[in-house]
Amino acid sequence: MLRRFFSYYRPYRGLFVLDFACAILSGLLELGFPIAVKLFIDRLLLSQEWLLILLASAALLAIYVINTGLMAIVTYWGHMLGINIETDMRRAAFNHLQKLSFSYFDNQKTGHIVGRLTKDLEEIGEVAHHGPEDLFIALMTFAGALLLMISVNWQLALITAIVVPLTAWLTSHFGSRMTQNFRRLFERVGDFNTRIEENVGGIRVVQAFANENYERTLFEMDNQNYRRVKLDAYKLMAASTSLSYMSMRLTQMLVMIAGAYFVLSGNLTTGGFIGFLLLVGVFFRPVEKINSVIETYPKGIAGFRRFTELIDTEPDIADAPDAITVDHLKGDIAYEDVSFGYSPAAAVFEHVNLAIRAGETIAFVGPSGAGKTTICSLLPRFYEVGSGRITIDGVDIRDMTKVSLRQQIGIVQQDVFLFGGTIGENIAYGRLCASEDEIAEAARRARLEEMLAGLPAGLDTVIGERGVKLSGGQKQRVAIARMFLKNPPILILDEATSALDTETERAIQRSLAELSKGRTTLIIAHRLATIQGADRIVVVDGNGIVEQGTHQDLMAKRGVYNRLHDAQMRSH
Numbered sequence: 001m002l003r004r005f006f007s008y009y010r011p012y013r014g015l016f017v018l019d020f021a022c023a024i025l026s027g028l029l030e031l032g033f034p035i036a037v038k039l040f041i042d043r044l045l046l047s048q049e050w051l052l053i054l055l056a057s058a059a060l061l062a063i064y065v066i067n068t069g070l071m072a073i074v075t076y077w078g079h080m081l082g083i084n085i086e087t088d089m090r091r092a093a094f095n096h097l098q099k100l101s102f103s104y105f106d107n108q109k110t111g112h113i114v115g116r117l118t119k120d121l122e123e124i125g126e127v128a129h130h131g132p133e134d135l136f137i138a139l140m141t142f143a144g145a146l147l148l149m150i151s152v153n154w155q156l157a158l159i160t161a162i163v164v165p166l167t168a169w170l171t172s173h174f175g176s177r178m179t180q181n182f183r184r185l186f187e188r189v190g191d192f193n194t195r196i197e198e199n200v201g202g203i204r205v206v207q208a209f210a211n212e213n214y215e216r217t218l219f220e221m222d223n224q225n226y227r228r229v230k231l232d233a234y235k236l237m238a239a240s241t242s243l244s245y246m247s248m249r250l251t252q253m254l255v256m257i258a259g260a261y262f263v264l265s266g267n268l269t270t271g272g273f274i275g276f277l278l279l280v281g282v283f284f285r286p287v288e289k290i291n292s293v294i295e296t297y298p299k300g301i302a303g304f305r306r307f308t309e310l311i312d313t314e315p316d317i318a319d320a321p322d323a324i325t326v327d328h329l330k331g332d333i334a335y336e337d338v339s340f341g342y343s344p345a346a347a348v349f350e351h352v353n354l355a356i357r358a359g360e361t362i363a364f365v366g367p368s369g370a371g372k373t374t375i376c377s378l379l380p381r382f383y384e385v386g387s388g389r390i391t392i393d394g395v396d397i398r399d400m401t402k403v404s405l406r407q408q409i410g411i412v413q414q415d416v417f418l419f420g421g422t423i424g425e426n427i428a429y430g431r432l433c434a435s436e437d438e439i440a441e442a443a444r445r446a447r448l449e450e451m452l453a454g455l456p457a458g459l460d461t462v463i464g465e466r467g468v469k470l471s472g473g474q475k476q477r478v479a480i481a482r483m484f485l486k487n488p489p490i491l492i493l494d495e496a497t498s499a500l501d502t503e504t505e506r507a508i509q510r511s512l513a514e515l516s517k518g519r520t521t522l523i524i525a526h527r528l529a530t531i532q533g534a535d536r537i538v539v540v541d542g543n544g545i546v547e548q549g550t551h552q553d554l555m556a557k558r559g560v561y562n563r564l565h566d567a568q569m570r571s572h
């Protein structure tokens with residue numbers, strides 16, 4: 001894992017060397033300072049040569065100034081190193097996320113994904129900056145101060161070194177527990193990110209049901225879980241901080257008593273004693289740091305593990321190595337003995353065979369949950385067929401690149417998802433390089449003109465998050481306009497069930513009819529009245545296709561379709 005972590009430093013070798021070199025230099029100056037003080041007191045002070053004393057003071061000041069500069073470099077460039085690595089990892093995670101298929105997102109909570117890309121990576125950035133530097137400097141300071149202490153008085157050095165095994169124990173004992181703890185903490189952050197996401201996204205439903213109290217209770221549960229885990233972390237930290245503090249101060253006391261004895265017995269100079277005490281301070285600095293390190297490192301490690309988990313998630317639908325880029329498909333589709341289930345244990349349908357000619361309009365009907373949407377979502381490879389194959393123009397869709405395949409298929413969903421920008425931007429999502437004229441033309445063909453005329457900003461009207469400022473019908477028309485712009489040879493229409501008024505509904509039907517002209521169209525139908533004109537109606541039940549034919553054929557057959565039709569007629 002460590003090697004993998006360091007591979008992210010590769011592009012920033014120069015920055016790393018600069019940061020590291022400055023940190024080492026600063027560490028050395030810190031180490032040299034107590035010895036300089038010792039010499040100052042023992043040699044210069046007693047010599048009473050004022051010029052030398054002033055010169056030595058100026059030299060000490062210069063050391064401080066240089067150290068200040070070094071520390072500024074370490075703080076700025078060191079953080080830049082951390083931020084660069086964090087940015088790279090975030091980009092890698094986001095790019096990987098774009099490759100993952102629907103099944104991954106079906107099983108993930110949005111808040112957890114957001115957490116991985118924000119909080120976790122922030123912690124990694126901190127460790128990326130401080131990690132190697134702190135570790136190395138800590139070791140260097142430890143070793144350097146110990147050697148200098150031995151050179152001043154080895155007996156005192158031995159007393160001071162008592163603290164080393166204790167520190168090692170504290171680091172290993174608390175470090176791994178803190179890593180586990182922070183991992184749990186990040187999960188809890190993910191939980192309430194998800195909760196907030198769902199609550200804000202669904203606030204209209206929450207308020208319409210007047211379920212604010214219920215939501216408050218759910219949120220408070222997550223909030224308290226987070227609090228508990230965080231308190232556990234601080235309990236561990238309090239234990240490690242107080243243990244290390246106590247051991248340091250006890251050692252310091254021992255050094256004071258033993259040092260006083262050595263000075264009084266003439267085995268140590270006053271300068272040596274003061275210098276030694278200053279060295280003890282330097283020696284303890286890494287020990288004191290252990291408390292912040294014990295917080296930062298486990299967070300970084302936990303964050304990095306979560307990051308690698310995401311990066312290592314293989315997209316279950318990937319391009320074959322020799323996948324071809326398709327363009328201008330005609331739109332002949334064939335499902336050949338296709339079986340599929342979202343989980344291997346539960347098949348949604350089995351042995352589906354269906355041939356659709358280019359330009360044909362096929363409507364899928366059947367009871368709710370029968371698998372109409374699922375059949376259609378296999379075509380753009382949102383999910384992979386379990387067995388059998390699907391071809392377009394005779395080519396297996398698994399032999400095409402995902403991007404080129406999906407460019408050939410347009411989907412108008414029942415639940416139109418719009419982005420938070422303007423109407424124009426949302427239409428342009430169909431073809432990002434479209435000109436303004438093309439966007440306006442698409443809007444006209446989707447019969448958006450009248451609505452746009454009533455808006456002062458027209459296509460530049462901002463429609464709010466997920467398009468909340470538009471009506472259901474308007475959103476659908478924007479989605480249709482997008483498709484006119486995308487202009488794919490194959491179309492999947494998830495027919496709207498939302499109760500639009502008859503006039504709007506008719507207008508939308510007309511737009512859709514125009515949109516599907518000359519394209520192979522698969523309609524996921526909920527209301528049979530609207531699809532009677534389809535070239536073919538395919539009836540799906542819980543196992544697969546049970547009937548197919550024109551409306552007239554199926555009515556004459558007096559089978560499932562006939563029953564569904566009669567039932568809907570009765571309910572209207």
Ligand SMILES: Nc1ncnc2c1ncn2[C@@H]1O[C@H](COP(=O)(O)OP(=O)(O)OP(=O)(O)O)[C@@H](O)[C@H]1O
Nearest residue numbers: 106342348366367368369370371372373374375524
């Ligand atoms: N992402 C998913 N993960 C697991 N199971 C799913 C998923 N989507 C749908 N299902 C299940 O697959 C079955 C078929 O669902 P599908 O949405 O294809 O039916 P449908 O005929 O389109 O229904 P409706 O008319 O209500 O939209 C259902 O039992 C449903 O619970």
